Amino acid sequence: MCDTFLGCHYDHNDIEFQHVLHAMEGCFKIYGGKKSQLLDFVPISRPFLKQHAQKIIDVNEEWYGFLMGKVSGHQKASVADSEPRDFIDCYLAKSLEEPDIFTIEDLKYVLSDMFAGSTDTTANTLKFALLYMVMNPDVQEKVHQESMRVVGTSRLPCLEDRDKMPYTAATIYETQRLATIGPSIPRCATVDTTLAGYSIPKGTNVVCNIWSVHHDSNLWPDPERFDPSRHLNDKLEMVKSPHVLPFGAGRRVCMGETFAKMELFLFFSSLMHRFKFELPPGRESPSLDPAPGFTASPFPFEVLVKEYL
Structure with missing residues (x-):
């Protein structure tokens, strides 16, 4: 998956790959809890769950920060008219053609959904x-x-x-x-x-x-x-x-x-x-x-x- 989406082929013991696993597991663990469901569906509970809400923010920042780091690296290394190496390259190429639809901000959510849907x-x-x-x-x-x-x-x-x-x-x-x-x-x-x-x-x-x-x-x-x-x-x-x-x-x-x-x-x-x-x-x-x-x-x-x- 990392190879297909990010262009990174990791050994299982690679430190960065372990960071990927840790960040993803953190997202799934915190999103699946009852407190997260209360935050989503019972807005009146939010003033009492500020600490948990901050944990969600921290987990998101770690995961999205990793993904956007990979996107930034692709943008710097991108060469016009070269063959796309992975999903990010394909998306970036489309973003040049239709920037209002294929936004960089949306790319991190697309990548996150792709990982969630296949892990x-x-x-x-x-x-x-x-x-x-x-x-x-x-x-x-x-x-x-x-x-x-x-x-x-x-x-x-x-x-x-x-x-x-x-x-x-x-x-x-x-x-x-x-x-x-x-x-x-x-x-x-x-x-x-x-x-x-x-x-x-x-x-x-x-x-x-x-x-x-x-x-x-x-x-x-x-x-x-x-x-x-x-x-x-x-x-x-x-x-x-x-x-x-x-x-x-x-x-x-x-x-x-x-x-x-x-x-x-x-x-x-x-x-x-x-x-x-x-x-x-x-x-x-x-x-x-x-x-x-x-x-x-x-x-x-x-x-x-x-x-x-």
């Missing part, structure tokens, strides 16, 4: 996927067998295999539905409108309840059951549903969607190809409920990992 949410989706695999070993075995048929034993899955592995894709899709990593999405009404008989003035903040759509029994028979086959047709082809919205919908769909989908398939299929995941002997079944936070994540759980020979 925290992706990691939590993978955690839930592993949780569902240990709780549904029959599904895990089907995913593994599909991978072996398509990929074989000489390599790991690649993106070109994705269309040939519908059951694996359906398993990821069902994970996104059942886990609902982003259970609610805040939006702002841009015009006066009416919805279900309610008047919504322009400028009103609204929250879309994605969780309710993903768990609606009118749309999904036995919605709490993990069942990838519900996304397969009679020809065993995966069929997408307009009622599965892990990245939102419309013009404000998550900018990191394409990148996150690539990551999810590559990581999940590679794990299922090489390893078998089980509950450790004698351990109680982990909770399937999400832990509270800005995005949904499973409570900590342990798995036994066995490598296929």
Whole structure:
């Protein structure tokens, strides 16, 4: 991701990369707390939460400061008519053509959204996927067998295999539905409108309840059951549903969607190809409920990992 967005390829132990991880983890941790939600949705609480509000400001300054430092470096090193090296170069080129639309101020938010959409949410989706695999070993075995048929034993899955592995894709899709990593999405009404008989003035903040759509029994028979086959047709082809919205919908769909989908398939299929995941002997079944936070994540759980020979 750093390579794609910022043009920086880090070793995991690199000091600057560890700074990136620390800054991002700080953002997700503080945004997911109850105090942050009170600040957002209960304005009357703000005079009593000034210290927490300052923490948010400090975390933002650290994260955005890092991103804008990379942008500034790109601006200084930019050479006209040269091939773009990464996302920042592409954006800067567009900003020269349409400066009123592609502003430098907006770039830091775009970069932040891209990182958020393909890190925290992706990691939590993978955690839930592993949780569902240990709780549904029959599904895990089907995913593994599909991978072996398509990929074989000489390599790991690649993106070109994705269309040939519908059951694996359906398993990821069902994970996104059942886990609902982003259970609610805040939006702002841009015009006066009416919805279900309610008047919504322009400028009103609204929250879309994605969780309710993903768990609606009118749309999904036995919605709490993990069942990838519900996304397969009679020809065993995966069929997408307009009622599965892990990245939102419309013009404000998550900018990191394409990148996150690539990551999810590559990581999940590679794990299922090489390893078998089980509950450790004698351990109680982990909770399937999400832990509270800005995005949904499973409570900590342990798995036994066995490598296929």
